[in-house]
Amino acid sequence: MMHDNETFHHALIVDDQKCIRCTHCVKVCPTEAIRIVDGKVHIREERCVDCGECVRACPQKAIGIDHDDLELIHAYKYRVALFPSVFVGQFPERVTEDKIYASFLELGFTHAFEVEQPIGVLKELIRDEIKANKSDLPVISSFCPAIVRLIQILYPSLTGHIARVKAPHDLAAHYVIDRLTRKGVAPSDIGLFYITPCVAKIAAVKAPVGEEKSVISGVISPTVMYNKIMAVADDVPPFDKTKLWKGLTKEGIQWSLTHGETWWQNSRTMAVDGIHNAIKILERLENDEIKNIDYLELRACDRSCAAGVLLAQNRFLTVERLKRRAKRYPSDEKKTMTEEPGKYATLKEKMTTAEINPRPLLRFGADMEKAMTRMQRARNIMCHLPGIDCGACGAPTCQALAEDMANGEAKMSDCIFIQQLWQKDGKVEPDKALERMEKKWGENRFDPDCTKIGAKNESN
Ligand code: SF4
Ligand code: SF4
Known part of the structure; x- marks a missing residue:
């Protein structure tokens, strides 16, 4: 079985106990393969190229590698x-x-x-x-x-x-x-x-x-x-x-x-x-x-x-x-x-390999017609997102969040700025907004904690 058209094998293992959901890995990934979903780091296998940038960037050493004994x-x-x-x-x-x-x-x-x-x-x-x-x-x-x-x-x-x-x-x-x-x-x-x-x-x-x-x-x-x-x-x-x-x-x-x-x-x-x-x-x-x-x-x-x-x-x-x-x-x-x-x-x-086939990343899926519709949808969504690329939605950029939304993998409410606007306009109760944030980032996430490790402790 050739592996060109199969799912890539990945050796990365995220330890949910060690992970503090700081989004450093989300931000450095060159293929935008990482999201925070329901309080956990999720690596999209089809996008990951195993470059190891996320391992290097994690201040918690929460991303481990699957070796043999x-x-x-x-x-x-x-x-x-x-x-x-x-x-x-x-x-x-x-x-x-x-x-x-x-x-x-x-x-x-x-x-x-x-x-x-x-x-x-x-x-x-x-x-x-x-x-x-x-x-x-x-x-x-x-x-x-x-x-x-x-x-x-x-x-x-x-x-x-x-x-x-x-x-x-x-x-x-x-x-x-x-x-x-x-x-x-x-x-x-x-x-x-x-x-x-x-x-x-x-x-x-x-x-x-x-x-x-x-x-x-x-x-x-x-x-x-x-x-x-x-x-x-x-x-x-x-x-x-x-x-x-x-x-x-x-x-x-x-x-x-x-x-x-x-x-x-x-x-x-x-x-x-x-x-x-x-x-x-x-x-x-x-x-x-x-x-x-x-x-x-x-x-x-x-x-x-x-x-x-x-x-x-x-x-x-x-x-x-x-x-x-x-x-x-x-x-x-x-x-x-x-x-x-x-x-x-x-x-x-x-020492000669078989032909190496392309495995294009289809951002909006393989169906061309649907892809065009989704692309337009992502563009429309981008009009409303702040373009700050803060990562507080769990995606690396506003553009990535817009694409996820267009693909049905994220919601407008994932954006904390949109939530603020909705609260101001009375479209969402503050308690509901907090509940959504806690779902994404963890229940105790907003309690004071002076032991956090920051970017200055990142590895070499
Ligand atoms: S960099 Fe490490 S601690 Fe931070 S979100 Fe990624 S896996 Fe979790
Ligand atoms: S190994 Fe590289 S491509 Fe894969 S998730 Fe980590 S940073 Fe992204």
């Missing part, structure tokens, strides 16, 4: 930890990369593998894509799953530009399977566990776009692994280097940072990070205002995966550590796949 690894004879370079960039200097690798083995994995090791395969595929799409450039990177989903729902006309190339974690997974099965290991004995830096990559593993099913067995929280590694790293026994496949290069280490997919290319490229910056570029691309770019690297997080919402360390420090680390490694150009001709041919085949 580390215990799951013991169901397999060969237990492979797949982790991105940015995970290595989380640790302080004294925890060297050798210690990190050794700690994975100490903690029960049989193999530890940095997903950017065989990155030369992706470089070749990207070059092939640019060549094959000469008449319809730029090719847009498929690296960031949040960007792929964003394009599918908000810029459906651009889906044909997305590179049909899988991500490094898929590459690593296939590479490891290939290496182990060549040694006679049964595929069913191999468990591949990805230590993922962000929400979008969990979703990409659980419901890959343009692919039937991921070969990855589970996703593990980087916080869980970081804490476990920190607890054992100082005392780990000497590292058995034979367990390590040494394919890491400068390009691989920096791949998930901004410019990671572009700095080594000779063609004309552009790298953009931050989801709101990406949206601006996609709008310009859709309007045909961007010319002469061959390859467009777009990443949802500011500083790319170094700012993965599941990573705890400062993103600038992570970037600095990885750039310094990369200097110690050879360039990929000196270790091309031609060293082992033919060996990667099947791997390259497995």
